[in-house]
Amino acid sequence: MNSITTPIALFVRREIPSKQMVILTLACLLPSVIFVILRMFGAGSTFFEKEGAALFFEAAIPLVPIFYSVAAFHEEFEQRTIVYLLTRPPSRTAYVVAKFLTAWFCSILSIGIGVTTLAVLSMWSRPDFLSHYIFVLGMMFVSITLSTAVYTGIFLIFGMVLKYPVVSGLIYTAGWEKLVALVPGKLQPWTISLYSKSIFIVATDAEPQDFFPEAFKIDSGAGKVAGMFLGGNTDMPIPGVARSAATLVILAGLLLVASIMLFREREDV
Amino acid sequence: MPIYDLTYRGWRGQRTRVPGWFPILEHSIKISFRNKMLKGAYIVGVLPSFGVCIFLYFANQQIASRRMPISREQVVDISRQLFDLPQYQIILYIQGILAMVVAALIGGAGISSDRRSNALETIFSRAVTRNQYLLGRFLGVVTLVLGATLIPGFFIWLADLLFSADEYRLEATLAYPARIAIWAVEFSVSSTLLVLAFSALIKRAWLGTAAFVVFLLVTFFFINALASAMRRASDGAWEFVRGFSFFDAQFRVQAWILGIPRTKLDTHVSLTSALIWVVALAVLSVFVLYRKVRPIEVVS
Amino acid sequence: MILELKNLCIDYGRFRAVHELSLQFEGGAIGLLGPNGAGKSTMIRTVLGLLKPSSGEGKILGLDLRRDSVEIRRRVGYMCERDSYPPHLNAVQWLTLLGEISGLPERAARERAHECLWFAGLEEARYREVENFSVGMKQRVKLAAALVHGPELVFLDEPTNGLDPAGRRQMLDLCKSLHEKHGIHTILASHLLPDVEFVCSQVMVLFKGRLQAFGPIADLKRSEKKAYVVRATGSMERFVGALRERGAVATEPDRKGSIVEPPVGAGPEFIFETARSIETSVLEFSIFQRSLEDVFMESLRAGEAMGQVIRKAMDAPPVIRTAGEVK
């Protein structure tokens, strides 16, 4: 057990005060900033479950894990600092598990801080916010926990295999997943964002189009692009919470096992 | 028969008076065109405007074929409805975005790869100063971006002029080339500075490009999300806020340079904040470039 | 006079990296020695005109350090320690660019690029990308790059770094030929004292920003002591024992042998006689000289006591990074 906790402690120690974490956490606090500004104009009473949730589910959850998990292995391989770890007693499996848990933990932490801050701030416009939305908030955390695990697993593998993992990760989340969402039909169950969003949508008992408000479709040449990415998908299939959660858990497990196997075979350090 | 000495000889020839930035400018352009991917991107980037030219040709043919004897005002009106400043702006804006992609590909790797590969140490041990180096790098990218915006702009204007069935078209569009040129300079300078700043900020070659794109998209999404939510609350403020999204700001400034009246404009962005943001980003970029590119850095 | 410094001081903020440095280098090949943080790189950068001295005067090739920094860099070559080349360029392109930056017309720059690559022994690889070169070839490219604009003086910073023995020998031959055959004054900074000794005839030792020793290596190595370094076949202990028995002063033998001072009045034949008397033969014999390492260590000792020196050598001189360094 010690051979796993020490690496985790080491990696967390490296990550917690890092510049990267500060930047990502601040980025996750941006919705709260927007909310505060709105509040000053007297608007934003439904910001949390509409625009706020959209920003978290469309931007934060798929993007934040990229940076943490790519840093986990890719940088160590590139800088070749991995040698210092591999020539120590803990096994390679232990390192993968530790890196996975660290990146996962950090993603949850950054996003969680953002979500919690926004929820607490929401009491400003609706003092009974927490008591009403405690279940929604809980489901949001369930979704964040499960989907960041899957994204972490994917990007961990990207970091081990690909040459430009950050760019590839961006192409995957900001390109592929968004593109698929625009195409109605059978492809949508192949995206992770479907499951992560479904958990939240079912919990709030909302329709997809409530979740993607018209607000994003602003009347300008540039604004239409945003509409395409954030509001195009209104006919998505919505699997139940149990099915979504199970899918995410299984996926995360498979990805972790795959990354362990990849790392055990990897040798060009 | 003499035997010549082919070993190392010194060089005592006349040195040129060319300033240090010139070879760097020349080198950056040469390098960009040696890379097949960039060359491809550049050519693809210029292509849409040719599509527009072809469209103009057929559209004008059609108008000419069913032309009836009408007054001068009507003729001018018809051609103005077919293709005028708002259309120019949309096309050129798309061209601009494509040029920005070219800039990101060329400029994003520029300074960061010099820094990362430590080539700067050797370059700065030669007769260049930091200003000359930065100027050379900057002009190298600007020239290409300028090419990718100016060439399509002028082609469209020429096509508009030549294919138009309207004999008064030249008179009506005489000011356009100058406006297009001013816009092209403004656009390429501001986007190049931004790209180079990201390139100097982030040492990994492609991460600089990625960071630039992420920066643009994130500011765009967040500013627009903020603006759309504010829209219900206040009328003037949300337009002001939208000026802080680089894409929207560029769009607004472009409309201003091209001289499109506010009433005809299909966008709600405040010109003041757009101008502030464009200038501020440029100043910030220059600052970053100066901070990050230094011959010698003292640590601790 | 190639390099003339007078009371030169260089500061980084409050840290004084070079103290009142004065020297006159008349040309030739000179080794620049000193432990890390002694001010070597500071000095090189000042002399290249990249750093402004805070006080004092300096002239290089007759050019003023403060005023003519660009002209200095036009006429001086610099081979830096770390790899330094942009990606996706072949050797000729890279050298041509550097030549043009230094003010050569384009054609001349290209011709010079080929010539320098030939000189560095890279004629077959000149159209390949520098990135794909081996360590030894990268070092050669750097050497060629330092020469492409036809400098009158070159700084070589650790030119043999990472080279294997054969590559190192070839590189040292090239460095040596710069001065001997082509009349380019050479300043060689290296941590490998044998390299410096091979290439240079003079040396300067910097320590904590001060000049500790300066002059021809042969003069510095000369020793007053009349002694010999001796190694014999068979047991050295026995040989040293015999030498001592017969009145000589001999040090404990190490891998290089023993330093023997014959008794007063006896010449070198005394040592051979002793060897013969115990039925062994002399394997190696030479007149004792201080090694360059001794000279180096002693010049540092001159400043402070040795123990202190090693500790003090590390008290926080700032780390200087050049433009590219990624950490």
Add this chain to the structure above:
Amino acid sequence: MNHAESLKNGSADGSVKIPNATVDIAGLSKWFGDVVAVTNVTFQIGPGVTGLLGPNGAGKSTLFKCMTGLSAPSTGSVRLLGRDAGREPDVFKETGICPDVDRFYEEMRGVEFITWLARLHGFDKKTARAAAERSIERVGMTEVMNKKFGAMSKGMRQRMKFAQSIVHDPRVLFLDEPLNGMDPLARHATVELIDKLGREGKTVVVSSHILHEVDAMANRILLLVNGRILAEGSVREIREAIRTRPHRVALTTRTPRPVAQQLLNVDGTLGIVFEAADRLLIDTSSPDVLLGWITNEAAEARIQVDELALTDENLESIFEMLVG
């Protein structure tokens, strides 16, 4: 390689058996696709300092990676302390590695980084810190141990890297170019430290290109050329095994011509070259006879010897003879 036939070749059967060997390589080959880095190498390494030499591209770093389990051999076996390092990372409790990368966790402080690495060995916080400080002290870096890596010079980083490899007091130590970038003071101290570790009975495998430094610390040499072991043993043993090359003695004297005349009559003299006006290079098949003769003549003061040296019994000339 004309001298190779006089040496045993590095095949599986002929290698030297070493009692209490800690590193045991048998029939090791390693290839990456078409690239063959190491071919059928067999050797053992015991306590003491062993120098691993070879030109660039000879397969040294691949061999290092295979020995330390970072890379799995394509065929053959690698036993480190009787175990397989790739499968049983426990062996690293007694093995230290100083790789040739110049990278650390740059945002960490020196002592902190090494403490963490010590903790990976299972030390608790206090012990790890103490071990880190002790190893830093051994490499003489106590003064700067609280600096961040980003603010250290190359030589300091190099020594910190050395410190991390000895933090757990390993029995086997692999050092890949440990002296690179160090200044003469640090080199001197580090060579002494390595020499001391060897005398303490540790197995130290050290690679370096600076032959005179290897000469000063290693008592055994492994010479790797083109992915194969070309020679192993002490400098003396290797020199004696090269029988095809005559021994060369350099003699500086004020009367070179008459001396050369007489030398021609000495048994075993194969040739004499005048290298300079007063310096003779004598090729001989029996150096003992020649040296005996010179000693005798010099003792009688019949010839005046200014300098006498065996020019080819050092690592540099052996390397040149074998590798060229």
